[in-house]
Amino acid sequence: MTRTARTRRLTLATGACAAVVGLLGVAASAQATAPTAAPDIPVADIKADLAKFQSIADANNGTRAHGTAGYQASIDYVKGKLDAAGFTTQVQEFNSGGAKGYNLIADWPGGDESKTVMSGAHLDSVPAGPGINDNGSGSAGILEVALAVAKADLKPTKHLRFGWWGDEEDGMIGSSHYVDSLGADTAKLDSYLNFDMIGSPNPGYFVYDDDARLEKVFKDWFASKDIATEKETEGDGRSDHAPFKDAGVPVGGLFSGADYIKTDAQAKAWGGEAGKAFDACYHESCDTSKNIDDTALDNHTDAIAQAVWELSS
Template structure:
C-alpha cells in the first residue's frame, strides 16, 4: 500500500445486514455457501513470494527481477487451472513493470466482477504483508473457484497490479487503456491490500459508498462472524482508486499499516495499543514473520465469501444484439486465441483452404490413429428466445466405401453431460464449404463448451476443415 497521507476512521457502525443477501441495485441474490479457503495454501504462496525475494536481492519491487519472477509464478498457477491470462507491459521510472489479468471462462460478459491486489513490494524489503498477503489471498480465491465446479452468473476477473507503490501506475494503466464499453461492463472492483498485519485491525473501505452494496455485504460478513470492524476512507492509497475515478463501485479491506492502534481498538481487536498495526510497514522486516495468521485466515474467508457472493449477484440480464456472435475469434484469424484443445489444428497452412481469410481449424488429415479437438466456452443468455450454433465445413478423404473410419463430432458440454449435435465421417465428404447449424435453446442461461472432436483410424487420412463459427441469439 502507498504511504499514508490522511486517514479518516469512523466508529464501529451499528446494525447488521443479513450476510447472505446482497444490498444495492439489481435485487437480492443468495450465493453458494461461503468457502472455507485454506490458510495453509496461502501461507505456502507467501513462502514462495518470500523465496523469490530472497533469491532476487531481498525484494519484489517494480523494475527488479523479483517482481517479474513473482508475476510469472502467479501466472503459471492460473494457467494450469484454466484461466485465460494476459500480461500487460508498461514503463515506469524504475524500469518495465507488468500487470497480470486473469479471466475465468464463462459468466455474463456484460457484468464483470473484478478482484485485485498489487503484487509489487517496495525496494527495501520483500513485501510479505504489503502486499504478499493480498496477492496470495486473491490467488487462493481464484484457484479455489477453478476447483469448485461452480458456474458464475457474472464474469469473474482477477488482477495483480504492478507499480502500485509508485503511485497506482499499473491499475491506472489498465483503466486508461481499457475501452469505454469494457469499463462500463465492470459492475464491481474489490481491492485487497495488506490483509494479515501483525497487530491487526479490520477496516472496510468507505470512500465510495453511493449505491455500493458490496461495502455493506462485507461488513455484514464480519458481523455474522462476530468480528468487529471499522470503516476507513483510504482515499487514493491503493488500486481501487483507479476504478473509482471512472465511477465504478469499489470496496476492499485493509488490516492496518503504519498508523498507531488506539486503546479502544486494542480492546476491540486485541493486539497492542500504542504500536503500529504493521511496525514493519515498508521495511526489510516485512517477511514471513510479519504476518498474523489469524487475521489472514479470517480475511481470506471473507474474500472467498465476497467472490462467491458477487459471482451470483443478479445485475439483470443484458442480451446481446440480435445476430451478435457470442464466440471469440470465430474465424480463427487470431490463431488459437480463445480456443482450447489439441495443439496444431488451428492453422494458416495452405494445405487446405480457409473459407474466408487465411486461418481455419483443420482437424484430422493425419492418416494415423489420432484424436484432435478445439473447444470454447460460451454463455447462452437466459432471456434469449432462440440460440444457434453455426459453422462452415469442408472435408476430403483417402478412404473409400461406406464404412465410417474417421469422424468429426460437433458437441456441446454442459456440466458433466456431453451431447453430440452431429457426426460427420469419411462417408459423404465434400470439398465445397457448406454451412450447418444447431439449436442451443436448451442451454439458455447456461455456460457451455462448444467442441469439435475429430478421430482417425490407423490409415488413410480424412480432413475436416471448420471455419467461420458462430453462436447467435434472438
C-alpha cells in the same frame, strides 16, 4: 359423516394444504435468495504462497519491487498457478521509471462479461524489502480465492476477473494503466474489489465504504463471525481502487492496517497491542514472512471468497 361435515373437512384440508404449499414457497424463495456460501480457504495454502514470495525475494536481493527480477519471478509464479487451474491469463506491459512493468489479468471462463466482478491486489514490494504483508498478503489471498473458484468449477452468473498490479508503490501505475486501457469498457465492470495488506501483525479489520452495496457484503460476513469492523480511511485514494473509482466503477475492499497506531478501543475490539502500529514493518526490510498474523490473513481471505461468490451469483 354428513355432506356438510365432509365439505367443511375438505375445505379445511384444502386450506391446510394451501398453507403448507405457501410456507414451502416462502422457504424456497428465501433459500433461492440467500447468498451462495463460499468454501473455506485454507490459511496454510495462503501461507505457502507467501513463503514462495519470500524465497523469490531472498533470491533477488531481498526485494520484489517494480523493475526487478524478483517482481518478474512473482508474476511468473502467480501466472503458472492460474494457467494450470484453467484461467485465461494475460500479461499487460507498461513503462514506468525507465523500467518495464507488468500487470497480470486472469479471467475465469463464463458469466456475463457486461457485468464483470473484478478483484485485485498489487504484487510489487518496495525496494527496501520483500513486501510479504504489503502486498504479498493481498496477492496470495486473491490467488487462493481464484484457485478455489477453479476447484469448485464455479458457474457464476456474472463474469469473474482477477488482477495483480505492477508498480503500485510508485503511485498506482499499473492499475491506472489497466483502467486507461479499458476505455469505455469500464462500464462492463460491475464492481472492483481491492485488497492491499490483509495480514498485518497487529491487525485491524477495515472495510472500504466507497460503495454501500459492496460494503454491506463484507460487513455482513464479519458480523456473522462476531468480528467488529471500522470504516477504512487510512488508505483512501492510496491504493489500486483509486483509478477504478475515478473512472466511475463501484469499488470495495478490505485492509488490515499499516503504520497508523492502534487505539485502546481498537485493541479492545480486535486484540493486539494499543499504542503500536498495525504494521511496524510497513515499507521496511522486516516485512518478511514473519510479519503476518495468520488469523487476520485467514479471516480476510475467507471474506474475500464470500464476496466473490455472492457478488457473481
